[in-house]
Amino acid sequence: MAKILNKEDLDRLPGVLSGYDVYAPVSHDGVLRFCRLEEDSDQGMETGFTNTHKPPKDLFFPQTEVMLELKREDHKWTGTQETARPTGKAVALGMRPCDAQSLNILDVLFTWDYVDNYYINNRNRFTIVGLACTGGDKEPPTASCFCTSVGGGPGSKEGLDVIMTDIGNHYLFEALTDKGRDLEAATAELLSQADDGHVQQAKEAVEAAEKKISRKMPAEGSVEYLDGIFDHDYWEGFAQRCLGCGICTLLCPTCHCFDINDVVKLGEGRRERTWDSCQFEYYSIHASGHNPRPAKKHRQRNRIYHKFHYMVKNLDVLGCVGCGRCIEKCPVNIDIIEVMQGAKEAAKEAGKEVEKEAGKGEAKEAGK
Amino acid sequence: MAINRDAMQTEIREVARKWIEAGEVRFVLGWEKSPNSDLSRPIFASSADDASRLVWNGLCTGNLTRYLVDELRKKPKRGEEPDCRPIGIVVKPCDSKALVELTKEKQIPEGSIKVIGVTCEGQLDPSRPEPGNDAYAKADKCSVCHNHNPLMADVVIGDEVAETSKLEDDDFSDVKGLEEMTTKERWEFWKRQSERCVRCYACRDACPMCYCVECIFDREKPYRWNDKTVDVPENVFYHVIRGLHLAGRCIDCGECERACPMDIPIRKINRYLMKRAYQRFGVKPGQDPEDESMFGSFDMNDPQEEIW
Numbered sequence: 001m002a003k004i005l006n007k008e009d010l011d012r013l014p015g016v017l018s019g020y021d022v023y024a025p026v027s028h029d030g031v032l033r034f035c036r037l038e039e040d041s042d043q044g045m046e047t048g049f050t051n052t053h054k055p056p057k058d059l060f061f062p063q064t065e066v067m068l069e070l071k072r073e074d075h076k077w078t079g080t081q082e083t084a085r086p087t088g089k090a091v092a093l094g095m096r097p098c099d100a101q102s103l104n105i106l107d108v109l110f111t112w113d114y115v116d117n118y119y120i121n122n123r124n125r126f127t128i129v130g131l132a133c134t135g136g137d138k139e140p141p142t143a144s145c146f147c148t149s150v151g152g153g154p155g156s157k158e159g160l161d162v163i164m165t166d167i168g169n170h171y172l173f174e175a176l177t178d179k180g181r182d183l184e185a186a187t188a189e190l191l192s193q194a195d196d197g198h199v200q201q202a203k204e205a206v207e208a209a210e211k212k213i214s215r216k217m218p219a220e221g222s223v224e225y226l227d228g229i230f231d232h233d234y235w236e237g238f239a240q241r242c243l244g245c246g247i248c249t250l251l252c253p254t255c256h257c258f259d260i261n262d263v264v265k266l267g268e269g270r271r272e273r274t275w276d277s278c279q280f281e282y283y284s285i286h287a288s289g290h291n292p293r294p295a296k297k298h299r300q301r302n303r304i305y306h307k308f309h310y311m312v313k314n315l316d317v318l319g320c321v322g323c324g325r326c327i328e329k330c331p332v333n334i335d336i337i338e339v340m341q342g343a344k345e346a347a348k349e350a351g352k353e354v355e356k357e358a359g360k361g362e363a364k365e366a367g368k
Numbered sequence: 369m370a371i372n373r374d375a376m377q378t379e380i381r382e383v384a385r386k387w388i389e390a391g392e393v394r395f396v397l398g399w400e401k402s403p404n405s406d407l408s409r410p411i412f413a414s415s416a417d418d419a420s421r422l423v424w425n426g427l428c429t430g431n432l433t434r435y436l437v438d439e440l441r442k443k444p445k446r447g448e449e450p451d452c453r454p455i456g457i458v459v460k461p462c463d464s465k466a467l468v469e470l471t472k473e474k475q476i477p478e479g480s481i482k483v484i485g486v487t488c489e490g491q492l493d494p495s496r497p498e499p500g501n502d503a504y505a506k507a508d509k510c511s512v513c514h515n516h517n518p519l520m521a522d523v524v525i526g527d528e529v530a531e532t533s534k535l536e537d538d539d540f541s542d543v544k545g546l547e548e549m550t551t552k553e554r555w556e557f558w559k560r561q562s563e564r565c566v567r568c569y570a571c572r573d574a575c576p577m578c579y580c581v582e583c584i585f586d587r588e589k590p591y592r593w594n595d596k597t598v599d600v601p602e603n604v605f606y607h608v609i610r611g612l613h614l615a616g617r618c619i620d621c622g623e624c625e626r627a628c629p630m631d632i633p634i635r636k637i638n639r640y641l642m643k644r645a646y647q648r649f650g651v652k653p654g655q656d657p658e659d660e661s662m663f664g665s666f667d668m669n670d671p672q673e674e675i676w
Contacts, residue, residue, distance in 0.1 A: 028564050031631050053630055063598045241410040245570035247629050261596050274596045282586055331574055331627035333402045333409035
């Protein structure tokens with residue numbers, strides 16, 4: 001049964017969630033990231049935002065995460081100690097449905113072969129409260145959103161334990177899972193029963209938002225059309241202007257590559273992992289010094305294939321949730337939808353070439 | 369606007385098309401309009417059709433000179449002859465200052481570029497929409513610009529714009545706030561800014577003066593100077609060291625700040641150091657390719673009372 005939360009009670013929500021570490025989008029000089037709301041701080045959860053700059057993968061897969069500490073006694077390294085993992089319940093408030101969808105993808109990525117307990121431990125602590133996109137002022141969808149063509153939507157419930165939808169004076173508050181129902185029980189004092197009218201309003205708000213999404217990713221059949229053009233010179237074009245910065249991958253909610261480094265100085269040591277990017281020049285450099293992806297086109301091509309081919313073919317998940325951050329933040333406007341549209345075109349042309357060549361062969365045979 | 373951007377755009381397209389069709393250049397680096405937004409983006413124009421897509425408007429903020437050193441270093445594919453033709457490039461006056469600096473540092477061999485310089489009365493900042501005809505606020509860097517005419521060009525397009533100020537007149541009021549802070553306050557300020565840095569290196573990658581074959585921040589043998597850890601100490605180290613490597617060389621094209629996805633005020637570091645380079649050593653970046661480089665020269669009369 002759906003509930004409603006008065007808009008003016010949103011500020012009280014973190015306070016009633018004692019027993020949870022509360023994380024929400026927080027403004028840092030206008031830049032939004034998911035941060036822990038300090039109990040005594042007056043800095044609160046943002047409302048009236050499109051999306052956080054840094055994606056919420058940071059909550060479960062921190063940009064830098066210490067894995068173990070190196071112990072030293074009498075100038076000798078004596079052993080290692082696993083770093084204490086965070087414990088206790090946590091809640092992420094205000095996650096957009098596209099980012100919530102990325103959690104399902106990250107769950108597969110971190111468990112499909114090696115079960116990454118660092119990620120699992122963090123992930124299991126969290127109850128995820130989503131905020132549907134209803135297309136109001138300063139609300140998504142934005143001009144770069146395209147969740148609907150990658151299996152998502154402004155009201156998608158994927159990856160969420162609770163979904164909140166803005167319906168004017170209230171938020172509709174729907175618990176979707178056991179964790180969500182536990183959270184609903186913890187917040188009971190702020191919630192009241194929703195009626196059919198509220199539920200209908202939420203449905204209409206989401207439908208109106210869906211209509212505002214104008215951009216469409218040609219995700220359908222991506223494995224097939226990418227299959228034919230790996231060596232095509234299509235990849236030369238747009239990659240020429242690529243700066244090789246990591247923005248597209250670092251701000252992407254599904255990108256998950258990391259590098260492990262041992263940081264040892266001044267008698268202390270630790271092993272940590274940090275986000276890496278396939279766009280960085282030395283991402284795949286070999287110990288021999290050979291770089292298998294020496295040019296921007298190789299690295300941009302890898303990003304596209306990883307998201308729209310390898311992950312789809314090997315793991316049955318599409319590696320893109322349509323959040324649009326890479327489109328908005330790329331300093332040289334490399335637009336992933338435009339790239340895929342071009343790839344599809346290139347594949348079509350290449351297919352026609354293959355047919356033409358085959359046709360010539362047959363004609364030759366016939367004319368023999 | 370005294371200058372007619374539309375007329376200039378037509379002329380840019382004409383010149384580029386002529387150079388391309390005559391085979392005089394490898395390609396012309398210019399701006400084209402993004403098909404999905406107002407923004408302009410770089411294009412490596414190598415056909416008449418490409419040339420017809422070149423644009424010149426208030427959203428051509430990008431500095432195309434950052435591609436030059438990489439392109440000039442490229443080796444031909446095996447079995448192919450090197451293309452020794454010059455690289456064509458369209459530059460605003462601020463971008464042309466990067467050409468001056470790169471020439472000073474011997475990164476642009478004689479005859480390796482062919483420059484279309486455009487006069488400019490200011491660019492817009494697409495991250496700050498504003499109601500009105502221009503639709504966006506004027507870019508911050510343009511309010512401290514002293515060069516409205518290109519300093520280096522083979523062809524100049526656009527009417528000459530009267531220069532109303534010089535570096536000598538710059539009061540650097542944009543860094544006054546920083547200067548009036550105590551050391552501790554300034555440290556707290558940069559700690560706060562660095563906290564949200566995601567170490568994407570876009571600032572470095574967008575910068576025309578960051579062209580080291582092996583960047584200090586990529587070096588890992590025998591150890592890293594800058595650990596990959598993304599935390600305040602390593603982030604501050606990154607920004608301060610990059611700033612110091614640019615001191616006296618940065619021409620304030622503003623690309624670093626424009627590229628930053630986390631809105632870090634990177635130009636403040638560069639402007640702060642620019643002021644000191646000018647006041648202490650008389651350095652005017654991007655003005656005269658015959659000038660000596662600040663780090664590559666010394667004068668016995670240089671101030672020596674402290675190391676800054």
